[in-house]
Amino acid sequence: MNGTVELTIPVRSDLLILARLTAAAMAGRAEFGIEDIEDLRLVVEELCLSVIGRNKTGAVHLHFTEDAGVITVGCSLWGEGDLDERGEDDPDDLSLRIIEALVDEYGEDMADGRRQAWIRKHRSKVAS
Amino acid sequence: MNGTVELTIPVRSDLLILARLTAAAMAGRAEFGIEDIEDLRLVVEELCLSVIGRNKTGAVHLHFTEDAGVITVGCSLWGEGDLDERGEDDPDDLSLRIIEALVDEYGEDMADGRRQAWIRKHRSKVAS
Amino acid sequence: MDLTFEIAEKRVDGVSVVTVTGEIDVATAPDLKECLVTQAAEGVSAIVVDLSGVSFIDSTALGVLVGAFRRQEEAGGTLKLVVTEPRILKVLEITALTSVFPVFASVEEAVGG
């Protein structure tokens, strides 16, 4: 628990900003440069969007750890999800391209019996 | 769970800003005025400080709910706390005065077998 | 933390210029979509979306822009972007969308070009 920040937000679009704020604040405190912080803000948004998919109920659970200039963010879906009928504007492919381009590592694993997606980003050598 | 935001942060001073950011973002989304948002930011900081007291380990667990212009924030301490030797600059009395002045209701209760302190603030009639 | 988001519409030389300010994310992208869908329904043939004042753009917002771009193409119209922020340009580049959208450095160039 020590050193880990956990955040649970309902699958309701207008609160995802909290995930971005948490990522930015942690990266800021860990002395990431502005460009790295902006990358992380976007990546965390895309991580949430990819985990949420078309679910319109339930909650997104995130955990953030920072250790020696490396931030890891894990994201999983809690609770049963009713599916949205979206379909149009499905940006999954875009999310993946963004994540691939901006993180050092990403993947999926099982944590507490739940599928979790995670990303990892190192602080750049020169603060940009 | 639905509609509730939960945040767990280690008892480490430089991350309390996350509690303030979460409070401000929720209040902003709920169309609280600037003065109300600033009040809530301060109150949530003081709520955390009063729950943390002299503990220097463990984690602070917060939950935020918003319903029809009323924001409720609960705060409890998770994990065993090693006590800090502070003593000087003990601002408990100041925390209490601030909380009393800026919220509509506050109190303590038991939640999940843990002592929790909570505050409640209504959106002002006229956005200030 | 800047929660202000605004969409303004104006006409410049017969071109519809949509100026977006703030963060376009999953919460605000629907507003942009509604604006662009309405313009398409009204048969607007030339649209310029000015993203100069945009500080954050996510995949939802990009999806809305791509959707609008396609609708314009199918209807024989155009949709151009104005991007000045390096940050926004970077996001368009990593998603390979700079090869989809005509991107300009100012509204004047987009309207004229």
Place this chain on the structure above:
Amino acid sequence: MDLTFEIAEKRVDGVSVVTVTGEIDVATAPDLKECLVTQAAEGVSAIVVDLSGVSFIDSTALGVLVGAFRRQEEAGGTLKLVVTEPRILKVLEITALTSVFPVFASVEEAVGG
């Protein structure tokens, strides 16, 4: 979200003016305390803490200011505050600290008064 926090010190007519910028919270208050403790140890008799550029102040920060005020009093010195932000004045008022600190609207008034 503004994470910048700065403390600057200067001398104005023999008075030590400490200018604080940003948010003084539990994370940054120790820096202010260190600055004020150092000044007391150096025997500085007149201190003005300029809070004009402070956007947030919590009880930890207020505790630091009260502690410094008392140290100055005991040593026969003074500590005055410059407050221009209504928000900061409000916090001083609800904690009844406006009756503890001499509060001024500008550095000139604090140094002269």
